[in-house]
Amino acid sequence: MWFLAWENIIRRRGQSILTVSITALTVLTFVLAFSVLFTLQEGLKLSNERLGADIIVLPNKSNADAFQTIFTAEPVNIYMSEDITQQIAQVKGIEKLTPQFFTQTLDQSCCSIGGATRLVGYDPATDFILEPWLNEHNLKALADNQIIIGGNIPAFLGNQASVLGGVFTVVGSLYPTGSGMDETIFMNIDVARELAENSPYLQGLWKKETPGNLISAILIKTAEGYDPVQIAEEIDNLGLTLEAVATSEVVSSMRSQILIISKLIFGLWLAVFFVAGLALIGRFSALARERKKEIGLLRAIGVQRTEVFKLILLEAWFMAGAGGIAGSILGVLGVNSILTTLRSAMSLPMGQWSWSSALGNGLLGIFVALLLGFIASVYPAWKSSKLDPQEAIARGEVD
Secondary structure (H helix, E strand, O other): OHHHHHHHHHHOHHHHHHHHHHHHHHHHHHHHHHHHHHHHHHHHHHHHHHOOOOEEEEEOOOOOOHHHHHHOOOOOOOOEEOOHHHHHOOOOOEEEEEEEEEEEEOOOOOEOOOOOOEEEEEOOOOOOOOHHHHHHOOOOOOOOOEEEEOOOOOOOOOOEEEEOOEEEEEEEEOOOOOOHHHHEEEEEHHHHHHHHHHOOOOHHHOOOOOHHHEEOEEEEEEOOOOOHHHHHHHHHOOOOOEEEEEHHHHHHHHHHHHHHHHHHHHHHHHHHHHHHHHHHHHHHHHHHHHOHHHHHHHHHOOOOHHHHHHHHHHHHHHHHHHHHHHHHHHHHHHHHHHHHHHHHHOOOOOOOOOHHHHHHHHHHHHHHHHHHHHHHHHHHHHHHHOOOHHHHHHHOOOO
């Protein structure tokens, strides 16, 4: 039956190619949509698990954007006095807080590390964001000439890098987080301030105060049993020119948006699946009608009804499998392009698109193709297996 099914497919090459194409397009749209949504969901999960801070405090309520700060690597040149940390520390329920200092956009002309877009200074004395990674690698703190790079920054030969005119030793790469940390370079806060003060692009910001007493953000870890949202409200009520946002609220808001997008995309894909299913049912039904005499001859020479049923299903699965493989390969190859476009157009958390993810989603696409082939062919196969041999030979027509 395997050989006969294959010969039937080859003999009707034009019809087979059309069937494979319909399946491939359906699987292509599925793999693309599922892979992109899976990567976004993974990015949210990573962000929620690895951000480390329960609350982020930013200056200038009219300009600060916690969402942009968390999920993108775009450096926001916003600053506030470091003395504010002492006032915020008095709020009950805060276990730890640490300041960070943002510098400027990085590019190939100022930085030898491709893929990095933001430079952030962290405070070794109070930090709890990088602390887990440092402890794992037996490092107490970064030296003034050392940096850590984000998880999405490509690896490079050697461990020396040039950043804004300074030469630094790269001590390692952080875990992927699905946030702006993945495209960020971290260094000691005093070194970051010094680089910012000497940067010709930021001179207009230091007319009133030098960066030595400024910070860009305060990251807060709340004590167990305290609600981050409530503590953020208390910080806002201090009357300072700042905005405190619970990261859980930002992640939850993003999750709701992605959920809406997921439902819309899934609904559209189901419509594509339904239309493709109807098209394939029509094709297999027409094929069965054309092959009445052929099926009658098979039945007349002793081929059982179950074997006829299997023959039609095998032909469908051969074509569906071929379409599934083609669609899955094209879909997997196109995911990176879509993710890159989304990164440039929207502020979205991104998980890691790896070879294992590609393989898993590709195999899922092939399964969807086989399922589509089964659904589309099971009725025509059943109907063909029920044909009476004599009637099929007498009334059928040879292709």
